[in-house]
Amino acid sequence: MGVATLPAGGLNWLAVWRRNYLAWKKAALASILGNLADPIIYLFGLGAGLGVMVGRVDGVSYTAFLAAGMIATSAMTAATFETIYAAFGRMQGQRTWEAMLYTQLTLGDIVVGEMAWAATKAALAGTGIGIVAATLGYTHWLCLLYALPVIALTGLAFASLGMVVTALAPSYDYFIFYQTLVITPMLFLSGAVFPVDQLPVAFQQIAAFLPLAHSIDVIRPTMLGQPIANVCLHIGVLCIYIVVPFLVSTALLRRRLMR
Amino acid sequence: MNGQLANLKTTIADPHQDHISLSERQGRSKSKAMDSPSGSLSPVAIDLAGVSKSYGGKIVVNDLSFTIAGGECFGLLGPNGAGKSTITRMILGMTSPSSGTITVLGAQEPGQVRLARAKIGIVSQFDNLDLEFTVRENLLVYGRYFRMSTREIEAVIPSLLDFARLESKTNTRVADLSGGMKRRLTLARALINDPQLLILDEPTTGLDPHARHLIWERLRSLLARGKTILLTTHIMEEAERLCDRLCVLEAGRKIAEGRPHALIEEQIGCPVIEIYGGDPRELSLLIRPNARRLEISGETLFCYTPDPEQVRAQLRGYSGLRLLERPPNLEDVFLRLTGREMEK
Numbered sequence: 001m002g003v004a005t006l007p008a009g010g011l012n013w014l015a016v017w018r019r020n021y022l023a024w025k026k027a028a029l030a031s032i033l034g035n036l037a038d039p040i041i042y043l044f045g046l047g048a049g050l051g052v053m054v055g056r057v058d059g060v061s062y063t064a065f066l067a068a069g070m071i072a073t074s075a076m077t078a079a080t081f082e083t084i085y086a087a088f089g090r091m092q093g094q095r096t097w098e099a100m101l102y103t104q105l106t107l108g109d110i111v112v113g114e115m116a117w118a119a120t121k122a123a124l125a126g127t128g129i130g131i132v133a134a135t136l137g138y139t140h141w142l143c144l145l146y147a148l149p150v151i152a153l154t155g156l157a158f159a160s161l162g163m164v165v166t167a168l169a170p171s172y173d174y175f176i177f178y179q180t181l182v183i184t185p186m187l188f189l190s191g192a193v194f195p196v197d198q199l200p201v202a203f204q205q206i207a208a209f210l211p212l213a214h215s216i217d218v219i220r221p222t223m224l225g226q227p228i229a230n231v232c233l234h235i236g237v238l239c240i241y242i243v244v245p246f247l248v249s250t251a252l253l254r255r256r257l258m259r
Numbered sequence: 260m261n262g263q264l265a266n267l268k269t270t271i272a273d274p275h276q277d278h279i280s281l282s283e284r285q286g287r288s289k290s291k292a293m294d295s296p297s298g299s300l301s302p303v304a305i306d307l308a309g310v311s312k313s314y315g316g317k318i319v320v321n322d323l324s325f326t327i328a329g330g331e332c333f334g335l336l337g338p339n340g341a342g343k344s345t346i347t348r349m350i351l352g353m354t355s356p357s358s359g360t361i362t363v364l365g366a367q368e369p370g371q372v373r374l375a376r377a378k379i380g381i382v383s384q385f386d387n388l389d390l391e392f393t394v395r396e397n398l399l400v401y402g403r404y405f406r407m408s409t410r411e412i413e414a415v416i417p418s419l420l421d422f423a424r425l426e427s428k429t430n431t432r433v434a435d436l437s438g439g440m441k442r443r444l445t446l447a448r449a450l451i452n453d454p455q456l457l458i459l460d461e462p463t464t465g466l467d468p469h470a471r472h473l474i475w476e477r478l479r480s481l482l483a484r485g486k487t488i489l490l491t492t493h494i495m496e497e498a499e500r501l502c503d504r505l506c507v508l509e510a511g512r513k514i515a516e517g518r519p520h521a522l523i524e525e526q527i528g529c530p531v532i533e534i535y536g537g538d539p540r541e542l543s544l545l546i547r548p549n550a551r552r553l554e555i556s557g558e559t560l561f562c563y564t565p566d567p568e569q570v571r572a573q574l575r576g577y578s579g580l581r582l583l584e585r586p587p588n589l590e591d592v593f594l595r596l597t598g599r600e601m602e603k
Contacts, residue, residue, distance in 0.1 A: 015403035019389070022400060026391060095387035102351065102381040103404035103452075104373065258353050259314070 006250075007108030016100065016113025017120070024121070035125040039074040040132055043067060046193060058195060060224055067133040068220035069192030071147070072154055074129050075122035076212055079155040080183055082118035083162025084175045090114075091166065097257070107257065111250050115159040115242075122155025123148065130223070139223040147222045150235075154215040157241035161211075164245045167252035186212045191220075211241040303362070304329045304456050304487040305350060310359030312345055312511075319345045320356070321511040327489060329455070332482050334498040334519075335491040336589065337508030338599075343491035344384065345511075347460050350489070351381065364456060375456075377405070380449030384460040386441050390434040394425055394444055397433055398451060405452040415451060422477065423447035439470025446477060456487045463497060475500055495589040507593060514596045519589060526595050527587035530567050534560040534574070535581045542577075546570050554594050561594065563587070 007013060024031060047063035057065040090096035100110050130144040130151075165178045189203055190196070190212035196204055207213045214234040221228040228234075305327040312320040320342045327333040335343045348354045350363055352372025360367065366374040388397050395416060402412035420426050423443040433441060442462065449457060462478070463471040478501055482488060492498050498505050499519045507515040507522075515522055529551055534542060539560035543553045546562055549569045554561040564570050567584050574580055593599070 012406070015400075015406075018403060019400045022396060023389070023391060094390070095383075095385060096389065098383060098385075099387040099401070100404055101353065102376075102383065103401070104376050104406060105404050106373070 007106060007112050012105055012109040013113035013116060015105065016110055017117045019096075020114070020117040021120075031121075032124070032128065035074065035078050035121070036128040036132075038077070039070045039125070039129050042073075043070045043129065043132070061138070064133075064138040064224060065220070066193060067129065067138045068147075068223045069190075069216055071126045071129045071133070071151060071223070072190075072212055072215045072219050073187055073192050075126040075151050075154040075215070076158045076183065076186070078125035079118040079122040079158035080162045080179070082121050083114060083159045084165050084169070084178065085172065087114045087118070087163065088166045088169060088172065088175075091253075091257075101257065107253055108250055111163055111246065111253065115156055115163060115246065118159035118162065119152050119155035122158065123152040126151035126154070133223070140225065143223050143225055147219045150215060150218045150222065150238075153235065153238045153242070154211070154219075157211045157215070157238050160242045160245040160249070163249035164252065167249045167256060186210050189213065191216050209237075211238055214238055302329055303327070304331070304364060305333075305489060306360075306362040307346075307350075308360045310346075310349065310356045310361060312342075312349060312354070312357050319511050320349070323359070323508075323511070323513055325506050325513070325516060327487065329487050330482075330485050331503045332478075332488040332490060332501050334502035334505035335489070335508060336493070336495070336498045336502075336505050336593075337491075338493055340510075341508040342511035343493075343508060344460060346508075347458055347489070347491055351379070351458065352376070377452060378455045380452065380454035380457045382442075382445050382449050382457070382459045382462050384464065386445060388433045388441060388445060388448070391432065393430045393432055394420065394436070395429045397444065398448055401448045402451045407451070412451070419447040419450060422450065422480075424473070424477075437470070439466050439473060442466060442470065442474055443477065446474065450481075454486070456489070457481065458489045460491050461493070462490065463492075463494065471497075495593070499589050505589075507589075507596060509597050515592065522592050523587050523589060526592045527563055529563055529565045529587065531585055531587050531591055532562045532564065532567055532570055533583040533585070534562060535583075536579050537577060542574070542580075546573055549573065552595070554591075554598070556594060556599070561591065563591070 043063065043066055047066050051062035051066075054062045056062065097110055101107065105113075127144070127148060130139065130147065133139050134141050134144050162178075165175065169175060187193070189199065189207045190210050191207070192212065196207045196213060199207065214237045218228055218231060218234045220226075303326055305325075307326075308324050310320060310323045311318065323342075323346065325333075335346060337343055345354070349356050349361055350368065352363075352369035352375070355369050362368070363375040364378050366372070368375070389400060392400065398416050398419060399409065399412050402415075403409075416429075417426075420429060423440075423446060425440060425444060425447070428436065428440065433444065436444065446459075446462070459478075463474050466474065475497065478488065478490075482501075488501075490497070490501060502519055504516070504518050505522075506513050515526070517525070535558060537560075539555045539558065542560055543550075543555065543562075546564075547553065549566060550562045550564045552563040554563075562570055571582060571584075574582065
């Protein structure tokens, strides 16, 4: 892959993270509200409406069941949005990456920094919903704290996938395909709004490969204080979704930016 | 890195002796470059040997060789599409040559790019400042890309802003700056790591003449401090005013190399009369005997003649002609070498 591409090690990527943090700080309130509003509306819209019809799911109230799904989903959405629209803007329109590439940062440093930043925003978004859920008694504060690392891992996995999309996209117009054909179906296949075992067997088998499903399989029992099955498998799958797309996106971006 | 820190410290310790903002020292010389605060300049800053680059069968840079000495201002001069940007990208290790070797500050590109990068400052062709950040924040963020601490960066910001004449704009959003100010900030930003070598890709393209002159003056002050500059430009005046030596490019090939005035002398060597407002072909037949050489470009007839008075006398009878007599310049050299004008 070449010296100029791999992360240079150390904390080089932190310079990229800090740049994005500074930019975010300037519009933090709007960003937080924007990231929280959507999943909270879903949580209460679906929770109040469907919750009455559905009653209890897997032994807990529907809203408590849904809360974990919404936390994972909001982490997915936040990381995805940050790496497709925002990072693409920094690569293409604003030329921020060009400025970075002319310094001591490598392409790998930039990609890691962008992913870390997207995961930070994902963790913020997920935690925001968690705080609402905990305040209303749908989970315990301590359980939310335990779930936090998995929320961050979920963010990293979707950031990593998003970077591949960014590396491939000729323009903003292509992101809608990723959103409607990958992200939205994932929401319904991964047990975010209803248990995966409600799906036909074929779809259940697909779900076994989806990062969001593995994320929810850890976050939900953690938040509900239930025992977690196959923790290592779920974390392992999330890690694969972090590492493999990272290598792919870095190679693709090298071809795109350094030819 | 340690050397750089030492330099930063001298800046902090003694603002009068600082090497960032400085009193103008014109009439620079190579010896000055050697005892400059930047210290150990390698005698060769950049060396290209037989470098070619092609994209999908299209040759963009064709067997190019040149050497840039430390402390020198070297220009890559050519029209858009001559390969200037590709050459700078290769020198910066952003892309590999298809063949040939590139050495920058003793490091082989693109493999050892990171070795050289610490000692290079870059002003790219298009502004890539963070528009929503203030001037100060832009420098802060950029310094971190060179692994500088916040304290180290804060220490050099005043002298950088002084150099860029942006002292009063410290907390202004970059989006609110004029084009010339943005360019000066980009230049100041490129100096944050106290580089030995500056690479400037079309630094004044799109600026008004006043802003352009201010940038040139700032660049001359950097040369006086012993920095090496590689400059790409299609602006003849820029190349003529700043460059110690230059390389004229066309379609990826070197068509001439040398000192600007030597090139002008050697290729042209006599005054020029530009003649507008007549049929250039008809007029060229008339004045041919008194001209050393004639070039037609569009509506204009360029007459190179050691005896301008004679030519003027011949044209006296023609009404509606406008004659402009001037000393020869690099534009004439380019026209002579390629048969085309550059700035169109």
